[in-house]
Amino acid sequence: MPKAILGGIEIEVDEDGFIQEPEKWNKEVAEDLAKIENAYPMTEEHWKVVNYLRDYYLKYEIAPPIRMLCKQTGFDLKKIYELFPSGPAKGACKIAGLPKPTGCV
């Protein structure tokens, strides 16, 4: 597995840059990831999304459905893409330190 320096620490990431050591995630890691995903600087709105994703994941061990994400944050999908140009999966989930969404492509 490749390693990356994120938030000043070395973390294992997969080929797509998703972190593989979830326990190492922190605000700084997120911000560095946000740079990669063109979501930097992170505003309150960014954090709202990222925090929601993280909380949901920690509680349920899964990423929330998009519909839920929109409902709960109050952002429509357009807005999410404005905040995270690479989208909720590749962008927001990566920044939130979630495992790489699989599911159907």
Added chain:
Amino acid sequence: MPKAILGGIEIEVDEDGFIQEPEKWNKEVAEDLAKIENAYPMTEEHWKVVNYLRDYYLKYEIAPPIRMLCKQTGFDLKKIYELFPSGPAKGACKIAGLPKPTGCV
């Protein structure tokens, strides 16, 4: 509901003589029921069946399948009918103070 005096106490029974107040069941009640069901005097073998039924019921809230009853007591069905001429449902379950078996007729 009709009442019956069983083991010296008054207990509600249904038309078929199944007791309706399970908490009042005791050894004496069982023996009086055994008289009605032609299973008196109750031998150790009778008690083995009755106790098994009761324990099973208290644990699982249901009467055990006949197959299980035979397996666990070591008696075949013929033997059960010798002990309880009106059979495991009408005879043994009644004596054990279980609710009336419904299921299919």
Added chain:
Amino acid sequence: MEGETPLLDELEKGRWPSFVKEIKRAAKKNKAALDLLKVQELSYKDKITHWKHGGIVGVTGYGGGVIGRYCDQPEKFPEVAMFHTLRVNPPAGWFYKTDALRKICDIWEKYGSGMTNFHGSTGDIILLGTKTENLQPCFDELTEAGFDLGGSGSALRTISGCVGPARCEWAMIDTLDITYNLTMEFQDEIHRPRWPYKFKIKISGCPNDCVAAIARADFTVIGTWRDSIRIDQEAVRDYVEKGFDIESVVKKCPTEAISWDREKGVLNFVAEDCTRCMHCINKMPKALRPGLDRGATILVGGKAPIVKGAYLSWVIVPFMKMEPPYMEVKELLRKIWDWWDENGRTRERLAELIERLGLKQFLRDIGLPAVPQIVYRPRSNPYVFLRR
């Protein structure tokens, strides 16, 4: 009695024989029958049944054969406060000598309501309505008269077979003998419930299935043959000459195995295409007859909707010879019961269990070969369990 049952009285009118008339007839001599009439009138008025749930009553040594029944208004209708029915196992094929029938009538007049069902839908003689205390003496007299109880509860039910070789030219197996033989062999299974649920066996002499076995029996035996239909071409021509519309018959052959050559006056027949549906034979009994290599198709799982929905029986053995003492069938039955009893949940009929565990599993456990005749078509899904 007159005028007391205005609703039911309506049902004395009309051309079809009236059950109300029958109850009234019995009510003239029997108080329980009179109360039955009144309860029924009340139900017609209230639009609801007045019979309570369940009841466990019976005779010594048996776990079934009696359906306990209590009225929900015992004070108003004391004569039917208890109104249990006895299921009496009829002779195979429902053949009777009148003296036997009369004996039943006499016994039932003595101990019961005088009302009966000839027969119940499973095929029993239903003696409708008596008190708990009458059950044992009534039973005792019945056995005296040569009759025994049928099945109820989680037991083997009364077996039935079509009229078969007694009167039908198409009986490929001896339905009556099989019915009787199995009934005698499995008396214990009939009288002493032991399984997760009821189990029914029905036997039809040919694919016309005159006891509706395929729809109603957990274990269905249907007579069939393996060789070719026998055709008397002379007799075919005779039908046609008498104005019989043979084209309409040929047209409905499901496999196009037959065709009518008008020119030559010959009914062409491709034996290997025929699926022995009986249709052409049915329509020309004088000219066409089933083949001579006879036996039965065994199917399992027919039943009504409770719990998981209704099922038609499924072929498990396409062809089995049926010779007394029918050891192969008995052995198969025992294996099936064992498997079902071991694996089945309470109130799970055989079909539901097979659906749950898979027909493949069933065949394997019972030791029956997988042949294409067992299915209409192979699976469409790719989901093959290899390690089960």
Added chain:
Amino acid sequence: MEGETPLLDELEKGRWPSFVKEIKRAAKKNKAALDLLKVQELSYKDKITHWKHGGIVGVTGYGGGVIGRYCDQPEKFPEVAMFHTLRVNPPAGWFYKTDALRKICDIWEKYGSGMTNFHGSTGDIILLGTKTENLQPCFDELTEAGFDLGGSGSALRTISGCVGPARCEWAMIDTLDITYNLTMEFQDEIHRPRWPYKFKIKISGCPNDCVAAIARADFTVIGTWRDSIRIDQEAVRDYVEKGFDIESVVKKCPTEAISWDREKGVLNFVAEDCTRCMHCINKMPKALRPGLDRGATILVGGKAPIVKGAYLSWVIVPFMKMEPPYMEVKELLRKIWDWWDENGRTRERLAELIERLGLKQFLRDIGLPAVPQIVYRPRSNPYVFLRR
């Protein structure tokens, strides 16, 4: 290159055009193609895929359209260590001008492996294999050339329609226009996954269903008509005179709606019995033509086996007029998406959801009337949910 891939070389032999030859052709100019060839040879040897699971890569602003792919032996095959595909939305009906195609070729030669699928099974142009860093510039040039990405992930997938009115006399609806119109309307749904799972729309001009919509689309639009087939009896006779075996055609009409009157030389037709299966029209295109009251049957739920098994699409609207701007269809789609998104579980396709909640529930929630055309036959079970 020669001799290095003995297994694949076998597949250069034979009469059917060879994909191996194609890879080799690309490999001459392109290192990734050469590594692809080698990986494939290795798979042929090892009998296992050498591509790793998944990968999330893409272009800015989109959530899909690119399938990320990594090789499991990146050291050995560095040129295909990353080997992502782009799904490019083709013009409706897969019509191309050569200049457009050439542009794609040029772009792909520049940024990718030079290997393609014309087309993928959903209908996209598949540009097979490039590195992450090339995705965005490649995409940019593609849009420059007038092309955009198709769908992937839990999104609306690239819509496809049959050749339809462009070249087919049986197109009852304008498949190309509908395909294009819906594609433009739902760009957002195509590019930004948002649902429980994928969603596919396919449009066929008539019941021949030349895009296999009924088997593969969550939302299937199939052209049909309501009035009578138009018959040119003269032309029918002409067929017959030229030796055409009309009886063989008539015999296969599923409804017996047509019959051939040999004497009169007339093809009898009972319009109300015809179910518009196309068979007779297909066989006599010069003589029989569909009716003129045209529209579409809408079906939903077609899909491959994952998870609960494969489904064919189910009729939900027997007939709908299809006029631009197709508002009715768009509204229906939006309602369905909303219902599915609200009720569906992750990876639950529409069919599975409908099966779980019931077609009745679906129709009710979507506001569609229950008509008998929706089912083959009514329920056989007595289990009616009245309070759901």
Added chain:
Amino acid sequence: MARTDIGPPNYRDMLPEIIKRNYGKWKYHEIIRPGVLKHVAENGEELYSVRVGSPRLVSVDFIRDICEIADKYCDGHLRFTSRYNIEFLTDKKENVDRIIEEVQKLGLPVGGTGNCVTNVVHTQGWIHCHSAATDASGIVKAIMDELYDYFVSMTLPAYVRIAVACCINMCGAVHCSDLAVVGVHTKPPKIDHEKVSALCEIPTTIQSCPTGAIRRHPDPNIKSVIVREDLCMYCGNCFTVCPAMPLADPEGDGVAIYAGGKVSNARKPPMFSRMIVPYLPNNPPRWPEVVDVIKRVLEVYAKNARKHERMGEWIERIGWEKFFKLTGIPFTEHHIDDFTHAVETFRTTTQFKW
């Protein structure tokens, strides 16, 4: 103590002599008139069977009446069919007319053979069953009064088998009948929480529900169950195992009507009956709406089906949409299956009629 397990009488002892002689040796049969079969044996002997309709629910005197006829003309033998009809068996052709005469004196119809409406298989209803959502004998009487002519003749395209069951347990072959009436509840069980604990095994009760509608009572102090009404389809399976959960209700109870089932393997394989009317209220004593539907469907069938086509075969040929059109019975959302194997009924083709 009584003997047990003696089994039924041996059928051999019940057979008429001519049958004993020709057992398994019948060659062919003819229906010489409605209700009268003639079976000819290989050796040329002839057996006549006179088939007679019975209401099934009969008094012992009824049995004695028919015994008398059997004694007079059939050497004391008779049989019943698998559909409750009585059959008088005789080897004397001249007895046929006499039997018919005597039978008719008793008010019983001769018929039930060939392409007729034969006797109606049915169940207990309010006469004896706790589970009944309707009466059976009454509906049968009302129907057969109306269809009497079809019993005594043989003018239909094929066999028509009618069945009536008083609840969806469907005692009988209702689920595979050409026409069927089934009693249905339409209200969820009313739970008597007091009684549940004494009368019912709670796990069994919960497990009994095919749709998982039953749960333990949320209050752990109440040893009972609750029902999610939106998941209930009134099957009554819970009531069967738990008497404290009755579903019967004068307003809710009624009947559903089914069509197109069959059992025989002739031509098409056996088929299930399918719902044609989801609900009609109980309207005793004569259930006129029910009788009307049955008669209407029968007559549309008689007029439209081809020769040899059973009801279901006819409907499958013309299509169910056409059936609803021809009969004028309204199609509703309740006709659409939503139980376990529902998807098999969904139309996966653009082929249909208008």
Added chain:
Amino acid sequence: MARTDIGPPNYRDMLPEIIKRNYGKWKYHEIIRPGVLKHVAENGEELYSVRVGSPRLVSVDFIRDICEIADKYCDGHLRFTSRYNIEFLTDKKENVDRIIEEVQKLGLPVGGTGNCVTNVVHTQGWIHCHSAATDASGIVKAIMDELYDYFVSMTLPAYVRIAVACCINMCGAVHCSDLAVVGVHTKPPKIDHEKVSALCEIPTTIQSCPTGAIRRHPDPNIKSVIVREDLCMYCGNCFTVCPAMPLADPEGDGVAIYAGGKVSNARKPPMFSRMIVPYLPNNPPRWPEVVDVIKRVLEVYAKNARKHERMGEWIERIGWEKFFKLTGIPFTEHHIDDFTHAVETFRTTTQFKW
């Protein structure tokens, strides 16, 4: 930044002039020889389409080659069919032969029309997919080399559509094809417990299994799952959501073969393909056993089916038992369905052939 959401090119810009003129106004067509369609418009104009087989997995130079032909004879227009074939469209009859000549120079077959074996719908296989249990392009090549003559002629009773999918996800219409080859795994997933926690959502993984075979690891310290192997049928759905559970295995992987599916509504409604061979091992590069079965079935069909009968229509008419007999393919317990709607395939009649 690039423009987004521009959508595909407008098809109108891609259409040849003759099509623009006659859009929606075609009157009839003829197949004037295998691979060549003639469509006649209401106004009498004629359009010729030359259909050409393609391996689908092609280099850009291949595309350029065909563009060249289209430039020469088709005013720079061409199209692809829904089954990967290339179509050259021209209003000049005289161009047809020239196109054919040029196409054949490229080594491409002209055909795929009418009652032929047309191009094989297929998928990625080892060329690009992580899920593949076999290769697709290779099997297609092996099959079509053998069936080439059926592509360039029109001698079959009806259309034959073949499809190949490299795993049971069945990308394509494999599940409704006359003949189909499907890659299958036959070993349960090998779980990499280390990776599960980083790569997989455990609840999603558990829920993904159609048979409920997946459970949480019994050791709460191990954030992973376990699989009950007796409940696994190797569908790979878990692998799709959890990369740490691969099923691929050189020994276990292979293909199953299906037959009798169709999509069109002509005559019989669409049908699913049905399993005829549960498993054959992968035998690259030419999968001879697979090719053999496909060819054998095709030839038995060609010999026995009636005119206009698709594979599935033929089989349903003669019965599957007869199909197995005629083709000599052994029937095994694995052919018997035991998934969700299995009961619909169980035979509920005594009607069958020997």
